[in-house]
Amino acid sequence: MLAVEHTDGLEPAISASQFQLYAQSIRGWRLPMGRTDALPSGASGLPLRYFTPDPITEIVARCSVAPFQRQHQGNDPAIALLFCRAASRNAAGEVDLLQSNRLCREVLATSQLPMDVPALISLAREIWPATTGLRREISFAGGSTASTATKIYAPHPELPQLMASLAELSHELPAIDPLVLSSLIGYFCANAHPFSDGNGRWSRLVALRISKSKGLVATSINITFQNLLKLGLATKVWPMTHHEGPEKYLRHAVTFEQLISKELSASGLSTISKSITKVISERCNNGKARRDVLLDIYGTGRLSKDRLRSLMPLSERSAANLLLQIEESGNGLLTSSDEILSASLLHRRTDEILRVAAIQTIEQ
Structure with a gap:
């Protein structure tokens, strides 16, 4: 296993030189990820070019790489929660609060693996x-129209087998780095496109659920990468990945994680998030209350005194004191007004770091 330099409190990505060593030694990173079939259009009879990804079990088997050496903080939900809102922005740049809360709940939940195909469909229905x-x-x-489209997803008769392979993967995960695993799952799900709507959000939720046991923080950073750069991935990177393999796609993912790890440590955001989570964990007297308070701060972005009192048997004074303690733990990035705590500064600072990292990733 190759060693990497550690950053403060975060799990670092593999270095560029180490990545190149892997890229040269893992043949699967340079193999096509599926096949393109020319099938006649039902309307015009003219051939249409469909892309069908290989079963995810096959993709993972040939692209698997031993986990990069990482610090134990790589499974710290206090850091992973920072990314849930950014990983939930829609095409207009607005936060999908329902998706943000789904991702927060997934970060905080215990493993729900393995999954069968009905469970995967149930996630899509959510x-x-x-x-x-x-x-x-x-x-x-x-x-x-299909005849003018730049991409046509897998023919629907292929979908049962593709989904069965995803369920199979969740039953027995190989020893694989979480960045690589979540990248491959995100690619597979988005390009299989098994549902009529919601495929992007579903793909990132599935990638988080399956990959988080291998490394929660790396997985959370990676699904944020997939969301923030989804247009560039879909139009430029993934079409090349179809036929040339995932090496360049994985290189972009590694670059993004390197930048995020460096900037979160330098900014102190990882330490601040841990401080917020510590206060909540120590003061909230049951698991559901702790989860819901964290969901409000990291998912919704606000927490009120009345909300605290609805979650725990607190007096007005005790609830006000707890709200103040949580605010103080934010080191100026949590602010209160009219007995409502806002995390807008915390999320804005995180968004700034992610936006810069996304731009630098594209430039590289």
Whole structure:
């Protein structure tokens, strides 16, 4: 196993030189990730080019790499929670609060593996309630019709086998680095595109659920990378990955994690988040109350005194004191007004770091 330099309180990504060693030795990183089939259009009879990813079990088997040496803080939910809102921004840049809370709950939840296909469909239904099962129609992007689209996803008869492979993977995970695993799962899910809607949000939720046991922080950073750069990945990186393998895609993911690890440590955000989580964990007297308070701060972005009193048997004075203690633990990044605590400064500072890292990743 290759050693890497540690950063303060965060799990560092592999260095560029070490990544190159892996890239040269792992043949699967340079192999196609699926196949393209020309099938006749039901409307015009003209051939349409569908891309179908290989089963995820096969992709992971040939791309697997031993976990990079990381610090134990790599499973610290206090750090992972910082990324949930950024990993939930929609195409307009707005935070999807429902998705943000889903990701926060997943960060805080114990393992729910293995999963079967009905469980995977149930996750999709949580995101898009109209989901009844796997799609039964053509799905495409980059055009108003299939004949003008730049991408046509896997034919729907392929979906049961693809989903079965994802369920199979969740039953027995190999020894693999979490950044690599979550990258491959995110790619597979988004490119299989098994549902009529909500595929992007579902892909990141599935990647988090399956990969977090290998490294919670690395996985959380990676799904944020997949969300913030989703347009560039879908239009530039993944089309190349289809046929050339995931090496360049993984290189972008590694670069993003390196930048985030460095900046979060330098800014003190990781220490501040740990301080906030510590106060909440010590003062909230039951597991559900702790979870819900963390969800309010990191998922929704606000916490009120009345909310505290609804979660725990606190007097007005005790609730006000607890709100003050939580505010003070934020080192100026949590602010209160009218008995409501806001985490907007905390999330804004995190967003600034993520935005800079995204730009620098693209430039590299």
